[in-house]
Amino acid sequence: MSLQWTLIATVLYFEMAFMLLLILPILSTQRLHKILKSKFVQGVKTQAGWYFGCILVILSLFFLDAIREMRKYASPEVKEEAHGHLDAEMQNNMKLFRAQRNFYISGFSLFLWLVIRQIIQLIAQQANLLAQNEASMNQARQAAVAAQALLDGPREGDSDEIKRLKEKLSKTEEELKKEKTNSAALKSQADSVGKEYDRLLKEHEKVQKVVTEQGDKKDE
Numbered sequence: 001m002s003l004q005w006t007l008i009a010t011v012l013y014f015e016m017a018f019m020l021l022l023i024l025p026i027l028s029t030q031r032l033h034k035i036l037k038s039k040f041v042q043g044v045k046t047q048a049g050w051y052f053g054c055i056l057v058i059l060s061l062f063f064l065d066a067i068r069e070m071r072k073y074a075s076p077e078v079k080e081e082a083h084g085h086l087d088a089e090m091q092n093n094m095k096l097f098r099a100q101r102n103f104y105i106s107g108f109s110l111f112l113w114l115v116i117r118q119i120i121q122l123i124a125q126q127a128n129l130l131a132q133n134e135a136s137m138n139q140a141r142q143a144a145v146a147a148q149a150l151l152d153g154p155r156e157g158d159s160d161e162i163k164r165l166k167e168k169l170s171k172t173e174e175e176l177k178k179e180k181t182n183s184a185a186l187k188s189q190a191d192s193v194g195k196e197y198d199r200l201l202k203e204h205e206k207v208q209k210v211v212t213e214q215g216d217k218k219d220e
Helices: 005-025 030-035 039-045 048-073 076-082 086-153 162-220
Strands: none
Touching: 005 048, 005 086, 048 086
Protein backbone atom coordinates (compact mmCIF):
# COMPACT_ATOMS: atom_id res chain seq x y z
CA MET A 1 0.00 0.00 0.00
CA SER A 2 1.40 3.38 -1.00
CA LEU A 3 1.98 6.21 1.46
CA GLN A 4 -1.12 8.23 0.55
CA TRP A 5 -3.42 5.23 0.89
CA THR A 6 -1.76 4.34 4.19
CA LEU A 7 -2.68 7.81 5.43
CA ILE A 8 -6.27 7.39 4.20
CA ALA A 9 -6.48 4.02 5.99
CA THR A 10 -5.11 5.67 9.16
CA VAL A 11 -7.85 8.30 8.93
CA LEU A 12 -10.43 5.51 8.56
CA TYR A 13 -9.09 3.68 11.65
CA PHE A 14 -9.17 6.92 13.63
CA GLU A 15 -12.76 7.59 12.56
CA MET A 16 -13.82 4.06 13.53
CA ALA A 17 -12.18 4.41 16.95
CA PHE A 18 -13.86 7.78 17.51
CA MET A 19 -17.26 6.40 16.48
CA LEU A 20 -16.76 3.47 18.87
CA LEU A 21 -15.95 5.96 21.64
CA LEU A 22 -19.20 7.83 20.95
CA ILE A 23 -21.30 4.66 20.80
CA LEU A 24 -20.01 3.08 24.02
CA PRO A 25 -21.37 4.60 27.28
CA ILE A 26 -17.98 5.94 28.31
CA LEU A 27 -18.45 9.68 27.89
CA SER A 28 -21.69 11.38 28.88
CA THR A 29 -23.17 14.28 26.95
CA GLN A 30 -22.15 16.78 29.64
CA ARG A 31 -18.54 15.51 29.62
CA LEU A 32 -18.36 15.70 25.83
CA HIS A 33 -19.77 19.21 26.01
CA LYS A 34 -17.06 20.19 28.50
CA ILE A 35 -14.42 18.77 26.17
CA LEU A 36 -15.89 20.71 23.25
CA LYS A 37 -15.91 23.87 25.40
CA SER A 38 -12.28 23.45 26.49
CA LYS A 39 -9.73 26.11 25.62
CA PHE A 40 -7.87 23.85 23.20
CA VAL A 41 -10.99 22.91 21.24
CA GLN A 42 -12.22 26.50 21.28
CA GLY A 43 -8.85 27.59 19.89
CA VAL A 44 -9.10 25.05 17.07
CA LYS A 45 -12.80 25.79 16.52
CA THR A 46 -12.08 29.07 14.74
CA GLN A 47 -10.35 27.11 11.96
CA ALA A 48 -12.40 23.90 12.29
CA GLY A 49 -14.52 24.73 9.25
CA TRP A 50 -11.42 25.17 7.11
CA TYR A 51 -9.89 21.90 8.38
CA PHE A 52 -13.12 20.02 7.78
CA GLY A 53 -13.48 21.36 4.24
CA CYS A 54 -9.84 20.62 3.40
CA ILE A 55 -10.02 17.01 4.61
CA LEU A 56 -13.38 16.57 2.90
CA VAL A 57 -11.90 17.69 -0.45
CA ILE A 58 -8.89 15.38 -0.02
CA LEU A 59 -11.05 12.36 0.78
CA SER A 60 -13.35 13.18 -2.13
CA LEU A 61 -10.39 13.36 -4.54
CA PHE A 62 -9.05 10.00 -3.36
CA PHE A 63 -12.53 8.52 -3.64
CA LEU A 64 -12.91 9.74 -7.23
CA ASP A 65 -9.40 8.51 -8.07
CA ALA A 66 -10.28 5.06 -6.72
CA ILE A 67 -13.40 5.01 -8.89
CA ARG A 68 -11.34 5.99 -11.93
CA GLU A 69 -8.74 3.28 -11.25
CA MET A 70 -11.43 0.69 -10.64
CA ARG A 71 -13.21 1.51 -13.91
CA LYS A 72 -9.91 1.56 -15.75
CA TYR A 73 -8.78 -1.95 -14.77
CA ALA A 74 -12.32 -3.35 -15.02
CA SER A 75 -12.81 -2.09 -18.60
CA PRO A 76 -13.17 -4.75 -21.34
CA GLU A 77 -10.28 -3.25 -23.35
CA VAL A 78 -7.74 -3.75 -20.56
CA LYS A 79 -9.03 -7.24 -19.83
CA GLU A 80 -8.83 -8.14 -23.48
CA GLU A 81 -5.23 -6.92 -23.71
CA ALA A 82 -4.24 -8.97 -20.68
CA HIS A 83 -6.18 -12.03 -21.84
CA GLY A 84 -3.91 -14.84 -22.93
CA HIS A 85 -0.96 -13.60 -20.91
CA LEU A 86 -1.00 -15.05 -17.41
CA ASP A 87 1.39 -12.51 -15.89
CA ALA A 88 -0.39 -9.54 -17.45
CA GLU A 89 -3.80 -10.90 -16.35
CA MET A 90 -2.57 -11.45 -12.79
CA GLN A 91 -1.10 -7.94 -12.73
CA ASN A 92 -4.39 -6.49 -13.97
CA ASN A 93 -6.42 -8.43 -11.39
CA MET A 94 -4.06 -7.30 -8.64
CA LYS A 95 -4.40 -3.65 -9.70
CA LEU A 96 -8.19 -4.04 -9.89
CA PHE A 97 -8.23 -5.52 -6.39
CA ARG A 98 -6.16 -2.60 -5.09
CA ALA A 99 -8.46 -0.09 -6.79
CA GLN A 100 -11.50 -1.77 -5.21
CA ARG A 101 -9.77 -1.80 -1.82
CA ASN A 102 -8.92 1.89 -2.16
CA PHE A 103 -12.50 2.59 -3.22
CA TYR A 104 -13.92 1.06 -0.03
CA ILE A 105 -11.27 2.71 2.19
CA SER A 106 -11.82 6.20 0.76
CA GLY A 107 -15.60 5.76 0.56
CA PHE A 108 -15.98 4.71 4.20
CA SER A 109 -13.55 7.43 5.30
CA LEU A 110 -15.58 10.07 3.47
CA PHE A 111 -18.88 8.76 4.85
CA LEU A 112 -17.65 8.54 8.46
CA TRP A 113 -16.13 12.02 8.22
CA LEU A 114 -19.54 13.49 7.40
CA VAL A 115 -21.27 11.38 10.08
CA ILE A 116 -18.81 12.41 12.81
CA ARG A 117 -19.26 16.10 12.00
CA GLN A 118 -23.05 15.76 12.22
CA ILE A 119 -22.85 13.80 15.50
CA ILE A 120 -20.61 16.44 17.09
CA GLN A 121 -23.06 19.18 16.11
CA LEU A 122 -25.98 17.20 17.58
CA ILE A 123 -24.08 16.58 20.83
CA ALA A 124 -23.30 20.29 21.14
CA GLN A 125 -26.96 21.22 20.51
CA GLN A 126 -28.18 18.65 23.06
CA ALA A 127 -25.73 19.93 25.68
CA ASN A 128 -26.87 23.53 25.05
CA LEU A 129 -30.51 22.50 25.43
CA LEU A 130 -29.75 20.69 28.69
CA ALA A 131 -27.92 23.76 30.01
CA GLN A 132 -30.82 26.04 29.02
CA ASN A 133 -33.31 23.68 30.66
CA GLU A 134 -31.30 23.62 33.89
CA ALA A 135 -31.02 27.42 33.89
CA SER A 136 -34.80 27.73 33.35
CA MET A 137 -35.48 25.34 36.22
CA ASN A 138 -33.19 27.34 38.52
CA GLN A 139 -34.95 30.57 37.58
CA ALA A 140 -38.33 28.95 38.24
CA ARG A 141 -37.17 27.76 41.67
CA GLN A 142 -35.84 31.21 42.55
CA ALA A 143 -39.11 32.81 41.44
CA ALA A 144 -41.09 30.34 43.55
CA VAL A 145 -38.92 31.07 46.59
CA ALA A 146 -39.33 34.82 46.09
CA ALA A 147 -43.12 34.50 45.74
CA GLN A 148 -43.31 32.38 48.88
CA ALA A 149 -41.23 34.95 50.74
CA LEU A 150 -43.68 37.68 49.73
CA LEU A 151 -46.60 35.63 50.98
CA ASP A 152 -44.99 34.70 54.31
CA GLY A 153 -44.91 38.28 55.60
CA PRO A 154 -42.32 40.99 56.33
CA ARG A 155 -38.79 39.83 56.88
CA GLU A 156 -35.46 41.47 57.43
CA GLY A 157 -34.10 42.86 54.23
CA ASP A 158 -37.49 43.67 52.72
CA SER A 159 -37.82 47.17 51.36
CA ASP A 160 -40.24 49.70 52.87
CA GLU A 161 -42.41 49.57 49.78
CA ILE A 162 -42.79 45.78 50.03
CA LYS A 163 -43.60 46.04 53.74
CA ARG A 164 -46.18 48.75 53.05
CA LEU A 165 -47.79 46.61 50.36
CA LYS A 166 -47.87 43.60 52.69
CA GLU A 167 -49.53 45.64 55.45
CA LYS A 168 -52.05 47.03 52.98
CA LEU A 169 -52.80 43.53 51.75
CA SER A 170 -53.28 42.33 55.32
CA LYS A 171 -55.67 45.20 56.10
CA THR A 172 -57.61 44.54 52.93
CA GLU A 173 -58.00 40.88 53.89
CA GLU A 174 -59.28 41.88 57.34
CA GLU A 175 -61.77 44.34 55.84
CA LEU A 176 -62.92 41.67 53.43
CA LYS A 177 -63.55 39.29 56.32
CA LYS A 178 -65.56 41.99 58.14
CA GLU A 179 -67.59 42.70 55.04
CA LYS A 180 -68.33 39.00 54.67
CA THR A 181 -69.45 38.87 58.32
CA ASN A 182 -71.65 41.96 57.91
CA SER A 183 -73.08 40.59 54.71
CA ALA A 184 -73.99 37.34 56.44
CA ALA A 185 -75.65 39.26 59.29
CA LEU A 186 -77.63 41.45 56.87
CA LYS A 187 -78.72 38.39 54.97
CA SER A 188 -79.92 36.77 58.19
CA GLN A 189 -81.82 39.94 59.13
CA ALA A 190 -83.34 40.13 55.67
CA ASP A 191 -84.53 36.53 55.99
CA SER A 192 -86.05 37.30 59.41
CA VAL A 193 -87.82 40.43 58.08
CA GLY A 194 -89.13 38.44 55.11
CA LYS A 195 -90.53 35.75 57.38
CA GLU A 196 -92.11 38.39 59.65
CA TYR A 197 -93.65 40.14 56.64
CA ASP A 198 -95.16 36.85 55.45
CA ARG A 199 -96.60 36.23 58.93
CA LEU A 200 -98.11 39.71 59.13
CA LEU A 201 -99.54 39.32 55.64
CA LYS A 202 -101.29 36.13 56.66
CA GLU A 203 -102.62 37.80 59.82
CA HIS A 204 -103.87 40.69 57.70
CA GLU A 205 -105.73 38.29 55.43
CA LYS A 206 -107.32 36.58 58.41
CA VAL A 207 -108.46 39.91 59.95
CA GLN A 208 -109.82 41.11 56.62
CA LYS A 209 -111.72 37.87 56.21
CA VAL A 210 -113.27 38.22 59.69
CA VAL A 211 -114.27 41.83 58.99
CA THR A 212 -115.88 40.82 55.72
CA GLU A 213 -117.91 38.07 57.39
CA GLN A 214 -119.17 40.44 60.14
CA GLY A 215 -120.22 43.01 57.54
CA ASP A 216 -122.20 40.38 55.67
CA LYS A 217 -124.03 39.39 58.86
CA LYS A 218 -125.02 43.01 59.60
CA ASP A 219 -126.46 43.40 56.11
CA GLU A 220 -128.71 40.40 56.68
